Structure formats: C-alpha cells, structure tokens
Amino acid sequence: xxxxxxxxxxxxxxxxxxxxxxxxxxxxxxxxxxxxxxxxxxxxxxxxxxxxxxxxxxxxxxxxxxxxxxxxxxxxxxxxxxxxxxxxxxxxxxxxxxxxxxxxxxxxxxxxxxxxxxxxxxxxxxxxxxxxxxxxxxxxxxxxxxxxxxxxxxxxxxxxxxxxxxxxxxxxxxxxxxxxxxxxxxxxxxxxxxxxxxxxxxxxxxxxxxxxxxxxxxxxxxxxxxxxxxxxxxxxxxxxxxxx
Amino acid sequence: xxxxxxxxxxxxxxxxxxxxxxxxxxxxxxxxxxxxxxxxxxxxxxxxxxxxxxxxxxxxxxxxxxxxxxxxxxxxxxxxxxxxxxxxxxxxxxxxxxxxxxxxxxxxxxxxxxxxxxxxxxxxxxxxxxxxxxxxxxxxxxxxxxxxxxxxxxxxxxxxxxxxxxxxxxxxxxxxxxxxxxxxxxxxxxxxxxxxxxxxxxxxxxxxxxxxxxxxxxxxxxxxxxxxxxxxxxxxxxxxxxxxxxxxxxxxxxxxxxxxxxxxxxxxxxxxxxxxxxxxxxxxxxxxxxxxxxxxxxxxxxxxxxxxxxxxxxxxxxxxxxxxxxxxxxxxxxxxxxxxxxxxxxxxxxxxxxxxxxxxxxxxxxxxxxxxxxxxxxxxxxxxxxxxxx
Numbered sequence: 111x112x113x114x115x116x117x118x119x120x121x122x123x124x125x126x127x128x129x130x131x132x133x134x135x136x137x138x139x140x141x142x143x144x145x146x147x148x149x150x151x152x153x154x155x156x157x158x159x160x161x162x163x164x165x166x167x168x169x170x171x172x173x174x175x176x177x178x179x180x181x182x183x184x185x186x187x188x189x190x191x192x193x194x195x196x197x198x199x200x201x202x203x204x205x206x207x208x209x210x211x212x213x214x215x216x217x218x219x220x221x222x223x224x225x226x227x228x229x230x231x232x233x234x235x236x237x238x239x240x241x242x243x244x245x246x247x248x249x250x251x252x253x254x255x256x257x258x259x260x261x262x263x264x265x266x267x268x269x270x271x272x273x274x275x276x277x278x279x280x281x282x283x284x285x286x287x288x289x290x291x292x293x294x295x296x297x298x299x300x301x302x303x304x305x306x307x308x309x310x311x312x313x314x315x316x317x318x319x320x321x322x323x324x325x326x327x328x329x330x331x332x333x334x335x336x337x338x339x340x341x342x343x344x345x346x347x348x349x350x351x352x353x354x
Numbered sequence: 355x356x357x358x359x360x361x362x363x364x365x366x367x368x369x370x371x372x373x374x375x376x377x378x379x380x381x382x383x384x385x386x387x388x389x390x391x392x393x394x395x396x397x398x399x400x401x402x403x404x405x406x407x408x409x410x411x412x413x414x415x416x417x418x419x420x421x422x423x424x425x426x427x428x429x430x431x432x433x434x435x436x437x438x439x440x441x442x443x444x445x446x447x448x449x450x451x452x453x454x455x456x457x458x459x460x461x462x463x464x465x466x467x468x469x470x471x472x473x474x475x476x477x478x479x480x481x482x483x484x485x486x487x488x489x490x491x492x493x494x495x496x497x498x499x500x501x502x503x504x505x506x507x508x509x510x511x512x513x514x515x516x517x518x519x520x521x522x523x524x525x526x527x528x529x530x531x532x533x534x535x536x537x538x539x540x541x542x543x544x545x546x547x548x549x550x551x552x553x554x555x556x557x558x559x560x561x562x563x564x565x566x567x568x569x570x571x572x573x574x575x576x577x578x579x580x581x582x583x584x585x586x587x588x589x590x591x592x593x594x595x596x597x598x599x600x601x602x603x604x605x606x607x608x609x610x611x612x613x614x615x616x617x618x619x620x621x622x623x624x625x626x627x628x629x630x631x632x633x634x635x636x637x638x639x640x641x642x643x644x645x646x647x648x649x650x651x652x653x654x655x656x657x658x659x660x661x662x663x664x665x666x667x668x669x670x671x672x673x674x675x676x677x678x679x680x681x682x683x684x685x686x687x688x689x690x691x692x693x694x695x696x697x698x699x700x701x702x703x704x705x706x707x708x709x710x711x712x713x714x715x716x717x718x719x720x721x722x723x724x725x726x727x728x729x730x731x732x733x734x735x736x737x738x739x740x741x742x743x744x
Contacts, residue, residue, distance in 0.1 A: 156612075158678060182605075183592040184680075184687065185706040193695075194430065217693055218676045230678065230691075230706075234589065234603055237610040241678060241691075262591035265714040273426075288419035288743065297427055307431055 132238060133159045136178070143174035150219040162219040162243045168227070169254035171242055176259055180231035180240060183260035186267060188246075188274035189226045191216050192300040196308070221245050227253055227276060229263075252277030273298035362630065365582040368722040384412070389728065391420050399739055400713070404720065404728065411728065414720035416713055422743040429703040434460050434534060434670050437700065441690075442528040444707055445741040448487035448684040450479045450519065453532040456703075458613060459679040459692040460534050463672045467614045471660045472536040477616040478549075478653050479522065479531070480681075481646040485556055486515040487684035488643045491736050492563045495636055498733040499576055504566055511559040514552045521545055534670055536663030546654050553647045560644050568637065577633035581719055581731035584630055591718070592711035595686025596638040597735060601630035607682035615681075620652040632734035639736070671698060685709050685741055709741035 130153060137151045140161065147167030152160040163171045193211040214224050223245040232239040246253055255278040256263035265287065267278045272286045275296040286293065295302050390401035399420035405413040425444065429437050441456050442449045454476060461467060468476065493508020516526050522541055523529035531538050567573050583593065588601040598605060606624040608617040625641040627634035674696040680689025686708025693702040712735055719731055 160676075181586070181589045183590060183711075184689070185592070185691075185704065185711075187691075187704045189693070189702060215695075228691075228704075230689075234605045237605070239678070260590050260592075261587070261718070262711055262714055265710065286419075288422040297424065300430075304427060304431055 130155045152219050159240045160219045165244050168244045172256050172259040179233045182232040182234050183262045184230040186229035188270045190300045194300045254279050255281040362584045409724050411720050416716050421739050425744050433698045445738050448483035450483040450529045451683045455679045455681045456690045457532045459677045459690045462677045463675045468536045469661050470658045472662045474616040474657050481650050484684040485646050498729050535666035540662050580727050581632045582630050591715040599626045600634035600638045602628040620649045635734040707741045709737035713737045
C-alpha cells in the first residue's frame with residue numbers, strides 16, 4: 111500500500127480567461143455529440159453559456175457534457191414561468207386591483223412549456239460552466255433522472271420533485287426532503303400561495319404615505335391626506351387580523 | 355482524469371463489501387442508530403439514521419428539513435435590496451459572504467460595478483467572515499474528539515474578528531452591509547490598524563491549533579486515512595470548497611473566475627491535498643485561514659480612495675434577464691441563479707448552497723466506516739444546517 115503522501119502545495123498560474131471561441135467550441139462539440147437535440151444556445155461573451163435541449167435528450171446531454179469534460183455537478187432545479195397570480199403582496203391596498211398577468215414568457219434560450227428543468231455543470235480544468243435547460247411537458251410531467259450520470263443529482267432531483275412536482279424517470283427514491291409526506295401542493299410553483307403573505311400584508315405597506323406633490327394645491331388638505339390614507343389602510347388590515 | 359491510489363481503491367472495496375453484506379446477511383441482528391436531531395456533533399439539527407452491522411455502518415441517510423425556511427419562495431415577494439436580509443441567515447457563521455454573490459448577480463443584470471474602494475472593502479469583509487467561520491470549525495474539530503481546549507481558543511479569537519465585522523458593519527452576525535452598487539458605509543476610523551493587530555492574533559491562533567491538534571497523535575490516528583473521498587466521486591456529488599481541494603482538485607473560484615472583487619490584487623496560494631481523507635480536509639482549511647489573513651493584510655495596504663457607492667436609482671428596478679454568480683464561500687461554492695423580469699423584486703432565485711451538496715455525499719462516505727469515525731467524517735465535511743436547508 112502506498113504511504114500517505116506528504117503535504118504538497120500547488121502554485122499554478124491562473125489560466126487565461128476563456129473567451130467566446132471557447133464557449134462556441136463547447137456548443138459545436140455538443141452539437142456533434144447530441145445532434146438536433148440541441149435546440150438553442152446563448153453565449154454571453156466571456157461570461158456565461160446557456161443551452162436548451164430536447165426533453166428526451168436530457169440525460170443524453172448530461173452524458174455528452176460529462177464526456178466533454180464537464181465533470182463537476184453544481185446544481186439542478188426547476189423553473190415555473192407562470193407570472194404569480196398573487197403579485198408580490200406589496201401593492202397599495204387602497205388602489206384598484208390590477209388584472210394579473212397570465213402570459214408565460216420563458217427566459218434565456220426560450221422554451222415552449224410552463225415548467226422547465228435547469229442544471230449547471232462546470233469544467234474544472236478550463237474553469238467554464240454551462241447552464242442546461244429543458245422543457246417539461248404536461249404529459250408525462252417528467253424528465254429522465256441524472257442520478258446514473260451524476261450521483262449528486264439525487265438530492266437535487268428529490269428537492270425539485272418536492273417543490274415543483276416534476277417527476278424524474280429512473281430516480282431511486284423520490285421521497286420528500288423537507289415537507290411532511292402527506293403535504294399537498296408544490297410550494298415553489300407560482301400558483302402556490304405564500305400563506306403568511308395572504309393572511310397578513312407586508313407590514314411595510316402601512317407606512318406608505320402619498321408623495322406630498324400628489325395632493326391638491328390647498329395646504330390644509332395636503333396635511334390631512336396622509337392621516338386619511340393611514341386610517342384607511344389600517345381599517346383594511348383589521349378584517350385580515352380577525353381571520354388569523 | 356486522476357488515477358486512484360491504492361488507498362482510494364481500498365475505500366471503494368470497503369464500501370462494496372458493505373453493500374454485499376447488506377444484501378446477503380439481511381437476517382443478522384442489525385441495529386439502527388439515530389444520530390440527532392440534537393446530537394452535539396451535528397452542528398445544529400441534522401439527523402442521521404445509520405444501520406449498523408456490529409461496529410460498521412452499512413447504510414446511512416441524513417434526514418434534513420428541520421430548519422427549512424423556504425428562502426427561495428420568500429425572495430419572490432421581496433425587493434432586490436431586501437433579499438440580503440434573508441440570505442444573511444443561510445450560512446450564519448459567515449454571513450457577509452452570503453450577501454456578496456447575490457449582490458454581484460443583481461449588479462451583473464444591471465450592468466453596473468461597485469467602485470474600486472467598495473470592491474476592496476467587500477473582499478476584506480468577505481475574507482474576515484471566512485476567518486470567523488473557519489476558526490470556529492478548527493476549534494470545534496477538537497471537541498468532536500474530546501479535546502476541550504481548542505474550542506475555547508477558537509471562541510476567544512473568533513470574537514476579535516466578529517468585533518471587527520461589528521465595528522465596520524454594525525452587525526455581529528448579520529451585517530446586511532452589502533448594497534447593490536457598493537456598500538452601506540465607509541470603514542470607521544482606526545479600523546484598519548485594529549484589523550492588522552487582529553490578523554497577527556489569528557495567525558498565532560492557527561499556529562497554536564496546528565500544534566495542539568494537527569500535531570497530536572490521537573488526532574492524526576483518528577483522521578488520517580479515514581473517510582477518503584476520491585476526486586471523481588467528489589466532482590460527481592458536487593463537493594466544493596476545501597472538501598474538493600482536499601481531494602486533489604485545484605479549483606478555487608476566487609482565482610479561477612473574473613469577478614469585480616479584489617482577490618487578484620493580493621498574492622496568495624490555493625492549497626490542495628492529494629489524500630482526500632478527513633485529515634486533508636481539515637488541513638486545507640487551516641492553510642486557507644492563513645491565506646485569508648494574508649489576503650486581508652495585503653488588501654489593507656491598498657484600499658484606494660474614492661466613493662464606496664456608485665450611482666444607483668433610489669428605487670432599484672433590475673432589468674429582465676438571468677444571471678448566475680457563485681463565489682468561493684467559507685463552506686464552498688455558493689451561487690445564486692437570479693431570474694429578473696424587470697420588476698422591483700426577483701422572479702425566481704435558485705440558491706446553490708455549498709453544504710447541501712457537501713452533505714449529500716454522506717450516504718456514500720459513511721458506508722463501511724466504524725461508528726466513532728462517523729463523527730470525525732461529519733466534522734471534517736463541515737456543514738452548517740442553515741446552509742443545507744436554506
């Protein structure tokens with residue numbers, strides 16, 4: 111058996127900053143490996159790289175990237191592109207409620223479905239990372255598991271399943287990590303309400319005063335108005351307090 | 355690709371053997387050992403369920419979630435400047451370091467940069483929170499093996515660093531000091547001199563710990579050759595920080611990526627260790643504390659004059675886009691994937707915390723080890739509960 115090594119130190123010079131050519135090369139290399147399954151890519155020069163692949167090629171992409179040197183698994187999670195129907199709970203309670211936005215707009219590299227899975231892999235030799243995205247169709251609401259490629263994906267997929275409800279084919283054990291087993295709903299979905307915010311509005315709202323120049327020119331009414339606004343919002347809060 | 359040493363192959367074989375025993379000898383008298391949620395060796399409320407065969411662990415599973423606070427959901431109902439208050443509490447021993455990557459991600463989307471003075475002060479505070487965090491780890495390490503003295507030293511000397519952080523930011527544990535576009539305040543008078551003196555004390559602390567612990571025969575026999583994690587397994591599980599470097603992977607985000615921070619202005623080293631055992635992980639952290647002292651001392655001499663805040667609007671709206679920024683935090687790679695839709699607050703924030711990945715290797719790492727080694731392996735992996743559960 112080899113003896114335990116002595117203490118060593120490394121004093122490598124930092125590598126030159128990877129440029130566009132590097133990231134374009136990565137995309138070309140991946141296209142050679144997985145073909146048309148690579149739908150779209152986006153390069154932010156000298157900064158970052160995004161790619162989007164077919165849902166069916168999700169695991170194949172991980173294998174291809176791992177073979178291409180992206181051996182470090184950083185994270186895996188989900189995205190819900192539905193705008194929250196509840197807003198941020200910070201709107202002025204006295205104002206007219208605005209019509210909630212329901213249009214689904216995907217981010218960088220686009221997409222076709224409300225839910226997406228995304229993950230990040232890093233090449234530790236070239237010090238370059240890539241964010242991989244894939245659509246999750248409604249039926250079946252699942253993608254292939256990465257656990258056979260990156261063992262660390264196990265917990266991340268469990269968390270994603272728990273928070274978004276996305277299934278992972280071939281995952282050994284999709285138990286909940288945080289929530290009770292009989293918990294209903296998927297907390298990180300946008301249509302899952304944040305109950306504490308529903309019951310009691312953000313306390314910052316109470317302090318909101320209208321800007322002085324918004325009042326009428328008369329000085330007497332300007333001094334009255336903040337009090338009136340405060341009284342009104344306090345009255346709005348009371349029924350909410352009773353519910354809780 | 356690294357080749358496996360004999361020692362690493364032996365650890366593979368041991369884990370395979372443990373698997374085989376579990377499959378073949380299910381009829382034997384097994385025992386289930388429950389560690390936590392309140393065991394002192396668990397650094398909080400982590401629970402680990404181990405199935406034992408005699409003195410050997412055949413199966414182990416950490417049970418998380420006793421401290422899940424739902425930060426990813428909460429960020430969606432906060433404005434960008436309010437999020438730092440939340441993320442402060444992820445790794446509570448090195449709070450300032452949690453704020454930095456999020457602020458950098460927001461700045462990246464807004465296409466602004468903090469002025470040079472703010473960048474240097476940010477880096478100094480970042481390294482101070484690393485020293486505060488890791489010095490407690492070094493002291494706590496002894497307690498896991500019954501050595502009481504180091505932890506008192508650690509609490510005493512960490513207090514000097516916390517006083518510095520409190521002096522500069524006003525918050526001992528939760529500074530909430532980083533702002534989009536710079537910092538909240540400039541440094542107080544006399545702070546730089548005081549920091550120099552404290553760095554001398556912290557270097558002494560490292561020397562004492564090295565004598566007391568790392569030179570101790572019991573410590574060595576409990577740590578060397580125990581809990582070996584080969585480099586390829588570490589990468590598969592996404593281990594980061596000192597855990598990854600202790601497996602021989604030369605990767606440090608402070609050096610290997612370009613960020614508007616000041617690490618490249620100082621002369622320092624990235625330490626790695628080829629063994630990948632518990633001892634290597636602790637040793638790399640000890641060296642990193644010294645390097646942090648070195649970085650802080652050098653940067654104190656080169657704080658440029660100028661403003662600490664760039665011009666930002668009073669109400670901050672971050673342009674639509676997606677940004678990923680990660681930094682080398684005390685526990686490892688901490689990153690935020692921020693999606694903005696052009697509103698006052700983020701649309702979605704994925705928080706990649708180091709301990710979540712670092713602890714996901716526990717079922718693999720504990721397979722086949724003896725019961726007393728559970729504690730030292732967990733201690734050397736070094737996790738913080740808030741950083742696992744978020």
